[in-house]
Amino acid sequence: MIEVVPFYHLLVKTIFAEVGDDNPEAVISTTVVAYALSSIFIGLAFLLLGWLRLGKLIEFFPRHILVGCIGGVGVFLIETGLEVSGRLQAEDGFQWNIKTLRYFLQSWHMVALWLLPFTFAVLLRFITHQFHHPLIFPTYFMFIPIVFYIITAGILRIDLAKLRADGWVFDIGRAAEAPFYRFYTYIDFRQTSFKALVATIPTQLALTFFGILHVPLNVPALGISVGEDNVDTDRELIGHGISNLAAGVFFSGPNYITYVNSLLFYRVGGGSRLSGLMLAAGTIVILMAGPASIGYLPVMIVGALIFVLGIDLVKEALWDTIGRVNHWEYFTICIIIIVMTLWDFVVGILAGIILACLFFVVQNSRRKTVRAIFDGSIARSTVRRHPTQRRFLDVVGTQTQILKLQGFLFFGTINGVEQLIRRALDISAWHQHPMRFLIVDFSLVSGVDFSAAEAFTRIQRLLDAKGVVLIFCGVTPESDIGIALRSVGMWADQGVRLEVFAHLNSALEWTENEYIRGMYTSSLAIGKTLGHAYLATAGALSMPGQQREPAFVLDEQFENSPRQQHIHEAARTAMNHLPSIDMVSLPPESVPHLAAEAQVQPAQKSGAQRDPTKQPLLLLLATFREYAEPELDATYFAHLVGYFERVPLPQGQTLWQAGDEPDGLYVIESGILKAKYDFVQENFDLSESMLAGTIAGELTFLSKQKRNTVVHAETECVLWRLDGESLSRLEKEQPDVFSTFFKILLRVTGDEQHSLMSYLVSRLT
Structure with missing residues (x-):
């Protein structure tokens, strides 16, 4: 004492x-x-x-x-x-x-x-x-x-x-x-x-x-x-x-x-x-x-x-x-x-x-605030897209930069983030790697102080001057980070050019859609050609929200714009890989032969009398042609027509639940299917959108395992189903066609799993 x-x-x-x-x-x-x-x-x-x-x-x-x-x-x-x-x-x-x-x-x-x-x-x-x-x-x-x-x-x-x-x-x-x-x-x-x-x-x-x-x-x-x-x-x-x-x-x-x-x-x-x-x-x-x-x-x-x-x-x-x-x-x-x-x-x-x-303050200022940097060619959304769209996005995705932040952002660490963005917008770096979207992922950020929130206002003005759209993800309006950003006017409803999403997947999906919208709505000839590439519905590559105004529109004057020129080259690359399929070259005698062959099959369903030059032949060509060998033409895919059954699906209806026995694989003609994966971790959300020109349920169907997702129709859909009975008939009646088609399905499955893993790696890194 x-x-x-x-x-x-x-x-x-x-x-x-x-x-x-x-x-x-x-x-x-x-x-x-x-x-x-x-x-x-x-x-x-x-x-x-x-x-x-x-x-x-x-x-x-x-x-x-x-x-x-x-x-x-x-x-x-x-x-x-x-x-x-x-x-x-x-x-x-x-x-x-x-x-x-x-x-x-x-x-x-x-x-x-x-x-x-x-x-x-x-x-x-x-x-x-x-x-x-x-x-x-x-x-x-x-x-x-x-x-x-x-x-x-x-x-x-x-x-x-x-x-x-x-x-x-x-x-x-x-x-x-x-x-x-x-x-x-x-x-x-x-x-x-x-x-x-x-x-x-x-x-x-x-x-x-x-x-x-x-x-x-x-x-x-x-x-x-x-x-x-x-x-x-x-x-x-x-x-x-x-x-x-x-x-x-x-x-x-x-x-x-x-x-x-x-x-x-x-x-x-x-x-x-x-x-x-x-x-x-x-x-x-x-x-x-x-x-x-x-x-x-x-x-x-x-x-x-x-x-x-x-x-x-x-x-x-x-x-x-x-x-x-x-x-x-x-x-x-x-x-x-x-x-x-x-x-x-x-x-x-x-x-x-x-x-x-x-x-x-000194020690935390030295810590690494930027956990990882990706571009859109590496970090992809879980949306299943047509191979032509995917190829286009693989090239143009480098214009999307993803900045994954971590820790607590305060006055001692935000300067490093700001300097990193300024270097990326430098003239020399800009010509080599032009930027269209900057995604800032806050999912691993524990908090933001006033100085850091104010710094994002400077970053937004800097990006806006360059025509770069700033996107926040991993943050909600009610969270501490959201409140801090809203307090300085950094939110989508406060008059700034900013997009906000709850998850990285949603942000990536939005940017991918914007690239495709910008190309489809442009006056470029290459864009119109890409937009009218073959597909089932109306002969165009469909996508969500196609009627919405795009974030940017391209024009013919792209020579002096690194970003415009890069997108034009990406579209040309995608078009160069489009297989040339002339439906006129389909042997005339094969069509009635296939129709008659389909008519005599006792187990054939509603597609027995279908004209093989219409659906689902066009859909099968659009979906599987790029995964097939070059020598396979429309004649081969015409052999598959009689084994698919048309399935309309109203908006909101569930296609299958997790744990269900697989009833077949589905090829999507129009509309959007939404799949949700269930994990033990309640805070881990993973969903997958499947667009027209892709397939659904192929992995569990081929492996004969129970469904591992919940799938419903996000919009009104038209599907074509290949069930187990039809697949068995194809193997029995046309073993060569079956063997080739099975290899094609494995290639499609591998491509879809690669896209899903790309997103998981970018999210978990």
């Missing part, structure tokens, strides 16, 4: 100023009542903190700050050991200056006073390093006074008065004659000045604030020292509140956990309820005996005890942490110890907190 002595001095000075020094009875009585009030104030503060469960706040305190506090207490104990052993009577206490050094080196007698207990402490440390029995510590200190009196009184014949005069034994003077209860005789409410008590309130509050620091700091620090991790700080606060209220009722000063005494208690085998009761009983006996027994206690035993604890704590803070903490944390520990030693305990804690905050 030595730390509160300055506050007690201030209380007494305030009372003296109000009462005056001509009425000592009033001064003493008011002082005692003021001490009792300080205990009550601290007790109420402890109870309130524990009741509100605010002790958990200390869990946010960095451990190296607590370790620094331990080291500071250790240095303070070494100073106290020197003061006690050397009988330093200076008003300012121990000071780190030349004057104090000269005092402790003034004579061999003075050196012996503090060097002997220090030597005893070091010797004990060597002993306990080799032997770990809990009784070594108390036995050692019980042995010291016995040896001391054998040498001084038995051998050297030095009387007790001289030992006290020379500083070897404590000299308490007339205090030895006072009974333990004399303290209560000073209390007289008639002499108490309530005006003086009111004047002490500011000091009482300061003492309360200082007092409540000890439990949240010392309890976890003690837990570290004794290896106890399950520390309930709230319970300790409530216990301290009750004990301080009881102390106030009995006119005693405030109390809180004394780190040094508690650590000593644990290290000699204490910690159980029985040992606690024994300690309380021993304390009561000493209280009843009064202070007279102190007059026979050698000073060196107290000095050695203080030195032992001080050395232990300094070692724990400065030596045991080497290699266990980083350089910045070790530097913080040293600064805390130095500030606590040269200035004040609380100032040292504040210095540690400031340094911890500073180093936190």
